[in-house]
Amino acid sequence: MAFVLIIHDYDCNFVAIMKKSLILVTNDDGLFAPGIKALVEVAKKFGEVVVVAPDSPQSGQGHAITIESPLRLKKIHFMEGVEAYECNGTPVDCVKLGKHVLLKDRKIDLCVSGINHGSNAAINIIYSGTMSAAKEASLEGIPSIGFSLLDYSFDADFEPSKIIAENLIEYILKKGMEHGSLLNVNIPKLKLADIKGMKVCRQGNARWVEEFKEGMDPRGQKYYWLTGKFINEDEGKDTDVWALDNGYVSIVPSDHDLTLYKAIPTLASLEKLNIHAG
Ligand code: MN
Secondary structure: OOOEEEEEOOOOOOEEEEEOEEEEEEOOOOOOOHHHHHHHHHHHHHEEEEEEEEOOOOOOOOOOOOOOOOOOEEEEEEEOOEEEEEEOOOHHHHHHHHHHHHOOOOOOOEEEEEEEEOOOOOOHHHHOHHHHHHHHHHHOOOOEEEEEEOOOOOOOOOHHHHHHHHHHHHHHHHHOOOOOOEEEEEEOOOOHHHOOEEEEOEOOOEEEEEEEEEEEOOOOOEEEEEEEEEEEOOOOOOEHHHHHHOOEEEEEEEOOOOOOOOHHHHHHHHHHOOOOOO
16 A cells, blocks of 8 residues: 655755655675665655665675675664664675565665765776665666765764755656666765755876885785875866865766777677688
8 A cells, every 4th residue: 555755845845745766775785884874764764665784894895796606695783673684795796685685576766775874976887886775776777876974983983974866856756767777876074055066077197196005914914004195186166076175065877888889880790800810
């Protein structure tokens, strides 16, 4: 039976009637990170929430999936009125299990991932477990949003991010999104009053210049620890990096077609190549 929730519109000019939504929540920082708690608190205002999240930190796992070992789901008490499971897999495993095992045959209205502790702007989207979880949901045709706050600390203030997330979730649930699309939302580390607004952007051409710090473990074996500097080589004012540097929330609509279309004509002569040995 459909449940009907009455909510106020953004400008409070009229009252909209909205079907109670089913929202899948995940992240990559693990179920015990404050960011996911903040996101669940927001999501539960819009309907039924099911949480499936990793039982350990999974940042940087990208679109990794588990195929060589068994996956497990354990129902846990997370928050009053919310069904929650911890999973021993990656963020993408969590979405797959949520969709195909826990919620099979049910239409998921929205998948939200995060709120990540740290930026997923620019090239970070490639490495991010937060964004890959959202991407996996979008591959299944579920509208999805990944949220990240530009603050790595465990004690980060998620209150402004919660308000941003609430506004965006309400907007997307009402307006919908094109099939298979997802949003990469990054939020600057600012008080709500200092956030200038939202900017819909392209992904900035900023990247990590990486360096491995070498050390010696207690058993006398060398180890390498990845470090790096985030370098922005993109002067554009239409990028996520610019928006965040200038006090805006960045929203990048993203796709999973990685084809470099402009290279197709350039490489077309390959099709006429006489394939030869040696
Ligand atoms: Mn993370």
